[in-house]
Amino acid sequence: MDWDPALETGVEKIDLQHKSLFKRIEQIQEAGRNGTSAQELLNTLIFFKRYVSEHFRDEEELQLEFAYPKYKEHKEAHRIFMEKIDELFDKCHDDGVNLLTIMQTNKTVYDWLITHIKKVDMEFADYYRRKKRGMI
Ligand SMILES: [Fe+2]
Ligand SMILES: [Fe+2]
Incomplete structure (x- = not known):
């Protein structure tokens, strides 16, 4: 699970948090x-979930600051993901906490983040760059 340079958004704060x-x-x-x-x-x-939610909050703040038109959609994607994490955690409890379900949960979080970064975060990064250059 090495850091993939293809995940680099070019927005320094976001990249550091993703890493x-x-x-x-x-x-x-x-x-x-x-x-x-x-x-x-x-x-x-569970502790990790806190970091994820802090990261989401920072990202959303940056989007507001830059008047990102897709802010609401992006925020909604974050919210759905946090809900999904909670469901997975509940499932871990219901099934009796065991290594396999936890590792699977961890893997699901990883896969989701990759997909989200590649599509949704990249879209914002693109907007951010153009806005900074005064192109929009
Ligand atoms: Fe992100
Ligand atoms: Fe995001």
Whole structure:
């Protein structure tokens, strides 16, 4: 799960946050392989959720600041994702916290972030660049 340069948006603050999100996902994956207890892993994942929501908030603030026309859609995508994470966490609890479901949850978060960055965040980054250059 190395950082893929294709995920670079060119917006420094966002890129730094994305990198640190991926580092955390990697650490959780690593911890799972090293036999950290399922409960501990779940706690780490819950903690990670806070970072994700802080990142979303920062991104949304930047979009407001730059009068991004797709702000509402983007914010809605973030909201749906946070809801999805909560569902996954509930499922982890209901199924009895075990390593497999937690690792799967971690992988789902990872996949979602990649898809979101490549499409939705990139779209904003493109707007941000053009706005900064005075093109729009
Ligand atoms: Fe993002
Ligand atoms: Fe985003």
